Amino acid sequence: MAPFPLPLESLVGVWGAYLVYLVIGFGFGYALEISGFGHSPKLAAQFYFKDLTVLKVMFTAIVVAMVLIFLASGLGLLDYNLVWVNPTYLWPGIVGGLIMGVGFIVGGFCPGTSVVAAATAKLDGILFLLGVFFGIFVFGETVSFYEPFFNSSYFGRLTIMDWLNAPTGWVVLGVTLMALFMFWGGEHLERIFGKRDLKVEPRARRYGALALVGVAVAVLVIGQPTNADKWAKVAATRQAQLDNREVQVHPGEVLELQADRRLVVRLIDVRTEADYNLFHLEDAVNVPLAALPENVDEYLLQPGNTVFILMSNDEAAATQAWKYLVAENVPNVYILEGGVNYWLSLFAEETAPYDAALFTHGDDSLRQAFSAALGARHPAARPSPHGYAFEFTKKVKLELKRGPSGGGCG
Amino acid sequence: MSIATQTQGKEGAAARVRARRQPKPYVHPYLGGLLLGLVLFAAFFITGNGLGASGGLNRYLVFVEDLIAPEHVDRTSYLLAMAGGDINPLANWVVLMTAGVFLGGMTSGWLNGRIKLETNKGPNISNRTRWFMAFLGGSFMGFGARLARGCTSGQALSGGAVLSVGSWAFMFAVFGGAYALAYTLRKFWN
Numbered sequence: 001m002a003p004f005p006l007p008l009e010s011l012v013g014v015w016g017a018y019l020v021y022l023v024i025g026f027g028f029g030y031a032l033e034i035s036g037f038g039h040s041p042k043l044a045a046q047f048y049f050k051d052l053t054v055l056k057v058m059f060t061a062i063v064v065a066m067v068l069i070f071l072a073s074g075l076g077l078l079d080y081n082l083v084w085v086n087p088t089y090l091w092p093g094i095v096g097g098l099i100m101g102v103g104f105i106v107g108g109f110c111p112g113t114s115v116v117a118a119a120t121a122k123l124d125g126i127l128f129l130l131g132v133f134f135g136i137f138v139f140g141e142t143v144s145f146y147e148p149f150f151n152s153s154y155f156g157r158l159t160i161m162d163w164l165n166a167p168t169g170w171v172v173l174g175v176t177l178m179a180l181f182m183f184w185g186g187e188h189l190e191r192i193f194g195k196r197d198l199k200v201e202p203r204a205r206r207y208g209a210l211a212l213v214g215v216a217v218a219v220l221v222i223g224q225p226t227n228a229d230k231w232a233k234v235a236a237t238r239q240a241q242l243d244n245r246e247v248q249v250h251p252g253e254v255l256e257l258q259a260d261r262r263l264v265v266r267l268i269d270v271r272t273e274a275d276y277n278l279f280h281l282e283d284a285v286n287v288p289l290a291a292l293p294e295n296v297d298e299y300l301l302q303p304g305n306t307v308f309i310l311m312s313n314d315e316a317a318a319t320q321a322w323k324y325l326v327a328e329n330v331p332n333v334y335i336l337e338g339g340v341n342y343w344l345s346l347f348a349e350e351t352a353p354y355d356a357a358l359f360t361h362g363d364d365s366l367r368q369a370f371s372a373a374l375g376a377r378h379p380a381a382r383p384s385p386h387g388y389a390f391e392f393t394k395k396v397k398l399e400l401k402r403g404p405s406g407g408g409c410g
Numbered sequence: 411m412s413i414a415t416q417t418q419g420k421e422g423a424a425a426r427v428r429a430r431r432q433p434k435p436y437v438h439p440y441l442g443g444l445l446l447g448l449v450l451f452a453a454f455f456i457t458g459n460g461l462g463a464s465g466g467l468n469r470y471l472v473f474v475e476d477l478i479a480p481e482h483v484d485r486t487s488y489l490l491a492m493a494g495g496d497i498n499p500l501a502n503w504v505v506l507m508t509a510g511v512f513l514g515g516m517t518s519g520w521l522n523g524r525i526k527l528e529t530n531k532g533p534n535i536s537n538r539t540r541w542f543m544a545f546l547g548g549s550f551m552g553f554g555a556r557l558a559r560g561c562t563s564g565q566a567l568s569g570g571a572v573l574s575v576g577s578w579a580f581m582f583a584v585f586g587g588a589y590a591l592a593y594t595l596r597k598f599w600n
Contacts, residue, residue: 005458008456021503021510022506022509022513024456024510025461025507025509025513026514027510029510029511029513029515030514030515030518031446031514032515033514033515033524035439035443036442041531047588047592048599056439056443057440057442058443058567061567061571062566064447065454066573068447078454085572085573086559086560086565086568087574088579089559093558093576096554096558096580097580097584098583098587099554099587100551100558100561101585101586102554102587103548103549103554104547105547105587105588105591106550106595106598107543107544107547107550108543109547110562111463111464111552111555112561112562112563113562114551116512116515118512119512119515119516119519120515120525121527122528122529123529124541127541127544128545131547132467132549132551132555133552135552135554135556136471136553136555138552141486143488144487155576157574159572160575205438
């Protein structure tokens with residue numbers, strides 16, 4: 001498992017984690033201040049093409065962080081799945097952005113820079129900050145009137161790679177080159193509108209640009225780890241869990257989990273659609289193995305009290321799915337012990353007793369015949385949790401969520 | 411000899427005082443961007459979260475609201491999630507990060523002689539006008555940042571670096587909104 005991001009809270013405790021965030025925030029504020037972001041005329045000059053500091057600082061920061069993040073991910077140091085990618089709510093984002101643009105040119109700051117301006121005793125920064133509080137207050141009081149819009153055009157964790165269907169390396173290189181092109185254009189705008197002499201600009205910036213392109217090319221060459229690479233990293237510990245049957249959950253425990261109001265149980269049925277239509281557990285969702293990859297992002301966004309139960313007819317396909325999701329770092333994933341066949345043998349009326357050797361050695365086909373596609377209308381789809389007394393070992397232990405805990409503006 | 415040294419010492423001290431009064435110039439934008447990028451990368455690498463500011467401000471505000479009118483907070487669904495019942499709105503990492511931004515900005519300002527009670531503005535407007543505009547602009551910013559689920563830091567910078575589609579659309583919208591109005595407001599800044 002990629003060692004980063006760190007499971008901060010279990011490593012240094014809540015207060016230790018808070019200290020880390022305080023230090024990161026300190027660095028953030030420091031970097032903003034030395035760049036001149038506490039000085040509103042400098043920020044506003046961006047929009048008159050006289051001084052493109054805002055553009056240069058922002059895009060340099062974005063590109064530097066981007067190439068390092070994907071380099072670390074390519075080298076297997078950082079799990080990109082555990083990095084918080086702002087979920088896309090397209091239209092509220094665009095409308096909110098336009099409103100912020102208006103606020104930027106009217107007020108001369110953005111929220112982060114106004115904090116820095118206020119910290120250096122700029123009265124306009126302090127007034128702006130008070131305005132921000134007022135705007136947030138108005139939003140909190142009125143959002144109930146336009147909540148549908150606020151939650152509209154939701155695309156989940158949508159990256160540029162998903163959108164363009166392009167490999168990560170090419171996107172990283174493309175964004176880097178686009179930023180450099182914008183810097184080049186920006187400098188010429190400064191020459192024309194700001195009457196700036198480009199000859200005094202340090203030569204070192206060219207080497208910096210070359211270095212950025214170099215790292216971006218390295219990201220492209222190294223590539224990003226595939227699911228098989230990720231599994232190989234965790235195989236040692238995770239295969240043992242499979243072999244010791246630590247993650248195969250007895251049907252009786254599934255019923256218990258479903259009855260627990262503190263948990264959200266997601267039943268994921270990885271069989272073919274035909275088998276699923278013949279019979280499936282109530283609330284089970286059909287996600288054939290091939291469709292699993294496109295669902296990973298959504299699973300990663302679920303809250304920490306979510307338990308995933310994978311099932312196939314026996315256990316073979318569910319085990320494959322388990323390996324896939326575990327390698328992608330989806331937390332709290334388990335397998336339904338004995339699959340749908342075992343489930344039917346416990347809860348359907350006319351079935352022969354089931355042989356435990358079939359759990360792992362069965363051919364993963366549905367052994368019960370159905371006269372019609374009953375789906376979840378079969379009585380065994382939702383047995384009463386109180387009607388049975390099984391003996392089983394409880395296996396589900398909720399993991400603490402590692403990594404992202406919500407956006408920077410949560 | 412000794413007198414000369416003394417004078418030099420005095421002049422040196424005077425120069426140091428002047429230097430302290432005289433704010434140091436800002437660093438080159440690309441160097442500032444590089445430092446900011448390293449901080450941003452460190453945030454993602456260590457914690458999995460990016461940078462943020464407006465979320466922290468939001469929580470400070472909700473904390474005060476919860477002190478004044480806790481029943482109202484419990485009835486408003488948007489505030490409920492942050493401070494409903496006995497949830498402490500300040501028990502969140504972004505609150506600490508925002509405090510860090512303030513301290514970091516103050517430290518840098520202090521080391522570089524830029525802490526000074528002043529109003530920065532365009533040459534053709536009064537202080538009062540500037541204050542009014544700052545408050546008005548701040549209100550727009552605060553409102554827009556909540557609607558967009560993030561500010562320039564949490565959305566544009568952080569989401570931009572991890573290549574979120576929504577964050578890039580947001581970023582272009584911010585620049586678009588500002589450029590669209592810049593010509594109308596040119597008197598305020600130039």
